[in-house]
Amino acid sequence: MLPTPLLAELVKALQCLPGIGPKSAQRIAFNLLERNRDGARRLAQVLEQAMDDIGQCESCRTFAENTRCQICNSSNRDRSMLCVVENPMDVASIEQSTDFDGVYFVLMGRLSPIDGVTPERLGLPLLERRLAEGGVKELIVATGTTMEGEATAHYLKQIAQRANVTATRIAYGVPVGGELEYVDGSTLSHAIASRREY
């Protein structure tokens, strides 16, 4: 018996967070009540505002508060390089660890007709219009290496060809700093097959 039904409700609601099960949810609930009520109130407020106000950028489809995201609005980005990624988290990863200064296009998924994920759902007609407008010189494809990611990459290459835009793909292989013995087999065989002269 938890001491109050509201506490039980809080423990249940916290489990909407990915990776948080019943035990962690209970620990979080008690901890917030005992030590950080102000932080929790602030979180509640920001959470609600974010869920209501964050929509999609009309230009690159990533998360944005207004019609356009900060990256598409920035005057410091090179609009001739367009990087296509599967989801907004990928944009954040690239922004945080590389010096890429082009712009993005976010698919919000990957092609999977069997699950109803069609080119239209991924906003590819919007991408085609953008390439047709001119200005983009290179389409950098950074989709994953799953079967659907590969199919999506193939489809994107066709779109680029139709628009006379160079399509490139980011490099896949042994992670930098990785030791060969710890790399999984399929990565290793891809790395061997994709070897280059140096």
Added chain:
Amino acid sequence: MLPTPLLAELVKALQCLPGIGPKSAQRIAFNLLERNRDGARRLAQVLEQAMDDIGQCESCRTFAENTRCQICNSSNRDRSMLCVVENPMDVASIEQSTDFDGVYFVLMGRLSPIDGVTPERLGLPLLERRLAEGGVKELIVATGTTMEGEATAHYLKQIAQRANVTATRIAYGVPVGGELEYVDGSTLSHAIASRREY
């Protein structure tokens, strides 16, 4: 650059959750926005309500929405057994895994005069009045085995003696199902010192 300042704010606010650092907060924020906005809105609402409405039970000091918690209000509990624990999470643990059907007293800490945690801060005068009223036959002390926990247990024993109530302490030793070789040294030496005939 995160695509919107509100998203950056959400990532920061999520870090009030114990055990959630910047990386996990970012993953959680994107995941909620992409997949579970309704769950997140519900969480925001319950979180705010819980922080505002949950106070302390006037009888046992655990978390409660009203003046008394559900356990103190229940007519199915044996009021002659009073279990003293350090915090509300301990009550939840005992309720979830044992068939203890007495009532509780929650200290919300442990004696540590150096940090300003005095017997008054732990509600011990309230506990003394409760013992003086009669009805309690056994005071079960379930504080931790830290130095402060031991000092608190010692203080509680004195309170019980003054009120002519039996004080007992839960058993500490090798965890059930545990193998000796994996048990830490101080637990093991306590287990040997506290050996009993059987």
